[in-house]
Amino acid sequence: MGGFQGGLGSLSLLSDAESRSISAENPTGARGGGAKAPTPESPHPSHRLGEGWKVRPAINIAPGETVVLADIEGPAIINHIWITLRETGLRDCVIRLYWDNEKTPSVESPIADFFANAHGLRYNVNSIPVNVNPSGGFNSYWQMPFRKRCRIEVENQHWNELRGFFYQFDYSLTEVPDDAAYFHAQWRRSITTRENPEHVILDGVKGQGHYIGTALSWTQMSDGWWGEGEVKFYLDGDGKYPTICGTGTEDYFGGAWCFGETYSAPYLGYPLWTRDEDDVPKHGLYRWHVLDPIRFKEDLKVTVQALGWWADKTFQPLTDEIDSVAFWYQTEPHAAFPDLPGPEGRWPRTKRDWGGS
Structure with missing residues (x-):
């Protein structure tokens, strides 16, 4: 073996x-x-023991x-x-x-x-x-x-x-x-808009492979429910409409009915929810496609919508900040990744960043 x-x-x-x-x-x-590593000199923690001791x-x-x-x-x-x-x-x-x-x-x-x-x-x-x-x-x-x-x-x-x-x-x-593919992972950030309340988790993938996971950071700009949007997988030449479309953000991560509490499980989880008077609500989620990988032969695009509710019970496009890491296997060569933002483009947002008081 x-x-x-x-x-x-x-x-x-x-x-x-x-x-x-x-x-x-x-x-x-x-x-x-x-x-x-050579025998350290005092006052290193291992100087009394010498070489071979941490x-x-x-x-x-x-x-x-x-x-x-x-x-x-x-x-x-x-x-x-x-x-x-x-x-x-x-x-x-x-x-x-x-x-x-x-x-x-x-x-x-x-x-x-x-x-x-x-x-x-x-x-x-x-x-x-x-x-x-x-x-x-x-x-x-x-x-x-x-x-x-x-x-x-x-x-x-x-x-x-x-x-x-x-x-x-x-x-x-x-x-x-010969049929083993190569592991890939890519970080992205979006600030969604009313006109386009959608975060691109992954795009530009060419070749054969399978998608194996999503790690998501979600920062709310305002109060209220934030997870009504769907996660969509566009496979092998899909145009306007995806082949795989879920029913809501919490559903994709294995929860239901606006979560209600945090959890961490073998293949999916919502382990982080933070909220206090000095900051905006923040969420951390993951979904591993270990037993249900998303197979593609030519290309792949993955998105998630940012939707809440208006007072009249219609969907509200949200202006939230979403960070993600996409995980997948594919044949090489791979397409070049988008430029990773500098540290100031990755720092977590606070109420002050949104102009809150």
């Missing part, structure tokens, strides 16, 4: 795959390459610095990613993944959003492919195969040094089947 295994039923099966892991203690992932568990990233966290020769499969960092970097640190020497990233997102944490906040997510555990342990179990090379970068776009950035990438050196 190769490295493509999953579920408890396959754990007893032998495999020729070789397990490797990259962290600050073993930055190359080499066999026997861990815990080799000398370099994390790194610091200077303002504006881009660090290559992993550079792996394939064929291989990334099985698990774990990261934790200070809260100042949740929206100001950008993670990028490149497959097989490509020039543009297949994954580009603020770090917290990649792990379904919205609005630069840190909170628990209890799903199967993504877990965020106390106090800010970010875990991804999306399987990421590649054939030639994987490069993982993090850029610190914060104005201060980011101290104490921890990471670990667990992967298998193994053959990759």
